[in-house]
Amino acid sequence: MPEGDTVLQTAARLHQALAGRALTRSDLRVPRFATADLTGRTVLDVTARGKHLLTRVEGGLTLHSHLRMDGAWRVFAPDEPWRGGPGHQIRAVLANAEHTAVGYRLPVLELLRTSEESRAVGHLGPDPLGPDWDPGLALDRLLAAPERPVGDALLDQRNLTGIGNVYKCELCFLARVTPWLPVGALPDGVLTRLITLTERLLHANRDRPARTTTIASDLRAPPSPAPDAAAPGRPRARPPVRVQERLFVYGRARRPCLRCGTPIRSADQDGRPTYWCPGCQSGPTR
Known part of the structure; x- marks a missing residue:
């Protein structure tokens, strides 16, 4: 869509x-x-x-x-x-x-x-690309149902409008939480960061012919060292990741995460294919 x-x-x-x-x-x-x-x-x-x-x-x-x-x-x-x-x-x-x-x-x-x-x-929530954008109102509406999975809440156009399945997956990745984590269980400050990222991403892509979200995170710094399989207990630093993809997780099932290398997973969430990285995102999954 x-x-x-x-x-x-x-x-x-x-x-x-x-x-x-x-x-x-x-x-x-x-x-x-x-x-x-x-x-x-x-x-x-x-x-x-x-x-x-x-x-x-x-x-x-x-x-x-x-x-x-x-x-x-x-x-x-x-x-x-x-x-x-x-x-x-x-x-x-x-x-x-x-x-x-x-x-x-x-x-x-x-x-x-x-x-x-x-x-x-008239039923729509504030629009990040519109003159009515009100991040405080978006925050209040998202918090009104703390038991709701954050992925569902982001897609509800009554909370904030303009977010679809692609942005849902990408925003959850950038916030390092799975789309099934209840809104009320988000760590302090994460929901506010999600709302800020929403506005940032939509504005960054408003004139782009091809949507990209990899502009929203600094991937130039090397990821955390991972244990070397050939030498247990000895860390082996991975080289910095070169961004060659427009999206972090959406549509990338079984391909390596751009941030940590873990294969991206996919599952259904209310009839929509949902993508996440088990290595980078915390919270419940399907």
């Missing part, structure tokens, strides 16, 4: 292509809004709110969309062929004289009053 940084990039592309221009074509291919016509209205802005996209048009209307797992918005020049999937997967077309934005496989697409946007996004 696209996470907050990816959705922000999508919003920026749509805003650049549509904002300030009148629509010459409007085609919403969902039954409930199939007869709605926005042609002639000027797009005011396109904004990301966590994983949600809000396209505001004059007349007090907002087109709300969510990409979930497979959705995508593509922007094309007027004479450019549409490439994003077969025609039956198109859910929305918004065009002006210079650009055409096509929404493919959008699982959520609704037209609502701009004054009623809270119906779609």
Whole structure:
């Protein structure tokens, strides 16, 4: 699923292509809004709110969309062929004289009053990439359920919005705890550090074409010495790790940890593949 940084990039592309221009074509291919016509209205802005996209048009209307797992918005020049999937997967077309934005496989697409946007996004927690970011509020919401596993709590968009499964795994690795450790069992200061890292990582990746989290930790220092198997009890220092991976643990099952060399493990957590390093992260596991 696209996470907050990816959705922000999508919003920026749509805003650049549509904002300030009148629509010459409007085609919403969902039954409930199939007869709605926005042609002639000027797009005011396109904004990301966590994983949600809000396209505001004059007349007090907002087109709300969510990409979930497979959705995508593509922007094309007027004479450019549409490439994003077969025609039956198109859910929305918004065009002006210079650009055409096509929404493919959008699982959520609704037209609502701009004054009623809270119906779609009012439940969301503070957004690390938004003007409403409030780390104190995010901390309070996470602490409200101390028995909840930290991985689940990070994915709950009511606590803070924009975090998906990739960031969940990477944040837990950077905090050196497993995703199954209850929020209330986190060592002192770790939850605050997690919230700080969340903002740092999302901002670091907001303009990157390929997400990376290995920028968030200093891997230039050699890891702790490990016992030499050929000479028990005698420490053997490993050489410094060279970062050649974009992610620490996500998608790296059975590959060596970039920090300690232990094979990365994976297991299911509420239907999502979850990755962690048994050597670096403490806490319960599946």
